[in-house]
Amino acid sequence: MFVNVDAVHDSPDFPTQVDVVIIGAGIVGTSAAYELARQGISVALLEKGLIGCEQSSRNWGWVRQQNRDMFELPLAMYSLDRWEAFSGEIGRDVGFRRSGIVYTTDSQASMSKWEAWGKQAREQGFISHVIGAEEAGKRAPGTTSCWIGGVWSPSDGRAEPAMACAAIATGARELGAYVHQNCAVRGLEQHGGRISGVWTERGLVRTSTVVCAGGAWSSRFCRRHGIELPSANIMGTALQTTAAPEVTPGCLTTPNIALRRRLDGSYTLAMPGRGRVEISPQGLRYATKFYGAYRSKLAKKLQIRVSSSFFRGPEAAGSWQFDQISPFEQQRILDPEPDMALARASLAALHKEYPALSGVHIARAWAGMIDTTPDMVPVISAIDAIPGFIVAAGFSGHGFGIGPGAGRLVTDLVTGSVPVVDPAPYHIERFSDGSRIRQPEMM
């Protein structure tokens, strides 16, 4: 079992009543708990496994504004400021470093896209630089490739997935939030048409507001309550190398590899765009909503297969009672087997690209289930049918970077304050109001 997260102590007492319950302690749930606690709101953060044990500790650790869907850019820009502030506020390192991101390419089409994207981004106040062949070579020295250019975003950064959620959850607990691990939320208790509590494996917690930040499990949780959250889980594989000389101080993507320098002197390495979709009842249920996404170039490198996901886990069918063991306790940590052929291919591509790294090996590889929406923009939305219920899920492979902003937006939805960014693009009803589902725009 792959668990690579800093340990967090649970709160000494288990609450019977709070203002807000948050389901799931990934980057979104921990950030929301922290922001709510900072505003003096009583909040319980309940996690079925360990803090940050699913996607939020398995990602590449890129914290970027570059190449975002324009709808997400304001949230990404706000999030970078929160990433920068966290360590000082909490007194614990979340591993954030503003060390810049470089993408290189051998395709004129990519260059044109970056030019067009950069113009729109500048209107929102984000500056990145499209660079020519010479500068691309300088920003990523030592490779065997000759790129025609790239794009460089110096204000982007990286953070350490193994450290971030643990630090933020600890910060939330120190501000008064209840934090409990190995505590699955089985379902919502409703009274008079609105939320009156949650059923957990330790009993009922009374509350008027619940935030579902359950990552890959959110859609199944919502379905149990009659809410449709179209989601497809895509399995991504990544690896950590052994310690290696520095070839980039931050994050670098070439057409074949995505590389992040880690604080411990190794790299997190993966192949961009590669992953696996497992056929499942949930996938079949929402297949038509994903028609545009499957046709886009983003889906071209995905493998499709049938596996145990059909019968077990977040995408399986079947209901449960709240006084019985739920699917969330049956799989405390979603820990798919990594695709080792893909991991080895990533390492071979790294060796080819960087001869200076030819002595570097795979220290460990892992996989994570990426909860993806049809337009690859998350849902951060109140649910009109269940007053008091808010969903923050579907971060589609890029939620680590915007998790802190999402946590703040959730807080604004809870308190009714002026939202930090316009929440309209994140409303869940875009998938059911008859409007055309947008093709994914993230690059």
Ligand SMILES: Cc1cc2nc3c(=O)[nH]c(=O)nc-3n(C[C@H](O)[C@H](O)[C@H](O)COP(=O)(O)OP(=O)(O)OC[C@H]3O[C@@H](n4cnc5c(N)ncnc54)[C@H](O)[C@@H]3O)c2cc1C
């Ligand atoms: C291989 C890979 C690479 C990625 N790279 C990047 C990257 O470089 N940059 C980036 O921005 N994003 C990246 N991502 C995406 C990013 O990791 C996710 O979008 C983000 O972590 C989602 O955070 P979350 O809090 O929504 O979900 P999660 O981190 O999955 O957290 C959800 C939590 O909810 C818990 N939970 C679920 N149901 C219940 C329940 N009923 N009761 C209690 N607890 C429950 C789960 O156990 C889990 O801990 C990557 C993802 C993967 C897998």
